[in-house]
Structure formats: structure tokens, C-alpha cells
Amino acid sequence: MDAIPVVRSAADREAIRQRFLLVDTSNVADVLDTLGLFHQGLSSVFTPYPPSSGKLAGWAYTIRGQMSPYQLGGDPDKMEACAGVSAGSVTVWSGDGEGVCYFGELIAIGMKERGCVGSIVDGGIRDIRWIAEQKFPVFARYRTPVQSIARWKVNGWQIPISVRGATSQWVKVCPGDFMLGDEDGVLVIPNEVVDTVLVEAERLTDQERSIREELQQGLSLAEALAKYGHV
Structure with a gap:
């Protein structure tokens, strides 16, 4: 039985998002392990475009599609799906598309206008420079x-989807899960454990900050390990 999503106000969602921007995926991944959630990392094939795009943190808004030949002229379902995006969200795109882009510059602009803060695409993109x-x-x-037009079509949104995983073939992403990406990769944090994960990740972040400061002041690595244990 799926867990019931935690309902949060818009203000709480944004406050949580801002706090996640200050922690690393490595710390969050360690916390997820302690909770028995061992397969929350996305595949290493997911690459930031461009490499300097910065950190990604937001609430999952899911979109699914499939290869489906149709006439040129656009995909109204894709437009309807994108119209539902709200502030602080990250669109997560899934489907069986190979060799085609799921979205480009104009859709990115439209989503950004609605407050969307990034995208994760288990497929292709274009217009990277723009x-x-x-x-x-x-x-x-x-x-x-x-382009995807006439080749790949959206057939669902705001439903549970599967994207390629790091330690498992697929990772489930549900609407309202939290997505976090940085130089090390991307994680899916289930909605019901977001608060627990964030508090512990912040604790680990503070601990690592203290360790770095002490190392710079002359503490040896062996002394740091003896004092703090595994980090």
C-alpha cells in the first residue's frame, strides 16, 4: 500500500526547498540508507545541461509519454501537462523515447514562468544553449x-512513474516526492520522509563543516575519524 503524501502549505514547501539547496546529495544519500531506502539514486547517465546549470531542488511534478506516431502539429496533452506546473516544482519526464527530445527552450520558458525550478528528463532535450x-x-x-512531435506523445501526468536508477533498474517517482540534484547526481526523496531526511542531512552537513574547519587547523584525518567516526 502506498504511503499517504504529506500535505504542506506553499510557504512550508518553499522553506523546505531552500533548506535542501544547502545540503549535498552525498549526505542525503547516506541518510536515505539509514532509513532502509537503498535505491533512491538516479542513474549516472543523468547529466546536467549545461554542466554549470547549478543545483536542482524541488517537488516532483511527473510527466509520462511514449513513442506514438501521429500527425505533425503539436501535442496538446504535453501543453496541458505543462500548464499544471506550480511554484517550486521540478518536472520529471519519463517514457520510452529514444533519440528524440522531450522538451526544449520554449517549454522550459513556459514552465519557469509558472515557477518551475528545473527538470529531470529520462530522455532527450535540445536548445541547451538557450x-x-x-x-x-x-x-x-x-x-x-x-523533436518529439509526430514521434513521442505525452499520455499521463501527476501519476507515479519510473525512471532509470543507479543501484536498481528503476526508481519510482510519485507526485510530491522531493528531487535533489548536484554535481554528484540526482536523488528521489519520498514525500513521507522529506522532513526526517532534511533534518538529519542538515546535521551531517554541520558535522562535516566542523570536520573541515578542524582539519584546516591541524587535526589529522586519524584524529578526525576517532572523534567523529565514519563520515
Whole structure:
């Protein structure tokens, strides 16, 4: 039985998002392990475009599609799906598309106008240079100039989806889960443990900050390990 999502106010969601921007995925991954959530990392094929796009942190808004030949002229379901994006969200795109982009510059602009703070794409993107000018972080599986129109079509949104995983073939992403990405990769934090994970990740972050300061002041690594244990 799926857990019931925790309902939070818009202010609480944004406050949590800002706090997550100050912690590293490595610390969050360690916390998830202690909770028995061992398969929350996305595959290493997910790459930031551009590499300087910065940190990604926000609430999952899921979009799913599939290869489905149709006439040129646009995908109204994709437009309807994107219209539902709200502030602080990260769109997470899934599907069986190969060789085609799921979205480009114009959709990124439209989502940003609605307060979306980034995207994770288990597929392709294009217009990378122009998306970079929007300062809109995107982690995607590949890049391609080939459009999805007439090839790949959205067939669902705000539903549980599966994206490629790091330690498992697939990772489940539900609407309202928290997505965190940085130089080390991307994690899915289930909605019901977001608060627990954040508090412990902040504690680990403070501990690491203290360790770095003490190392700079002359503490040896052996002394740090004896004092703080595994870090």
C-alpha cells in the first residue's frame, strides 16, 4: 500500500526547498540508507545541461509519454501537462523515447514562468544553449536536435512513474516526492520522509563543516575519524 503524501502549505514547501539547496546529495544519500531506502539514486547517465546549470531542488511534478506516431502539429496533452506546473516544482519526464527530445527552450520558458525550478528528463532535450540562458537547471539522459512531435506523445501526468536508477533498474517517482540534484547526481526523496531526511542531512552537513574547519587547523584525518567516526 502506498504511503499517504504529506500535505504542506506553499510557504512550508518553499522553506523546505531552500533548506535542501544547502545540503549535498552525498549526505542525503547516506541518510536515505539509514532509513532502509537503498535505491533512491538516479542513474549516472543523468547529466546536467549545461554542466554549470547549478543545483536542482524541488517537488516532483511527473510527466509520462511514449513513442506514438501521429500527425505533425503539436501535442496538446504535453501543453496541458505543462500548464499544471506550480511554484517550486521540478518536472520529471519519463517514457520510452529514444533519440528524440522531450522538451526544449520554449517549454522550459513556459514552465519557469509558472515557477518551475528545473527538470529531470529520462530522455532527450535540445536548445541547451538557450535553456542555459534561462538559468533553468536540467538533468537529462541525452541531448538531441530531433523533436518529439509526430514521434513521442505525452499520455499521463501527476501519476507515479519510473525512471532509470543507479543501484536498481528503476526508481519510482510519485507526485510530491522531493528531487535533489548536484554535481554528484540526482536523488528521489519520498514525500513521507522529506522532513526526517532534511533534518538529519542538515546535521551531517554541520558535522562535516566542523570536520573541515578542524582539519584546516591541524587535526589529522586519524584524529578526525576517532572523534567523529565514519563520515
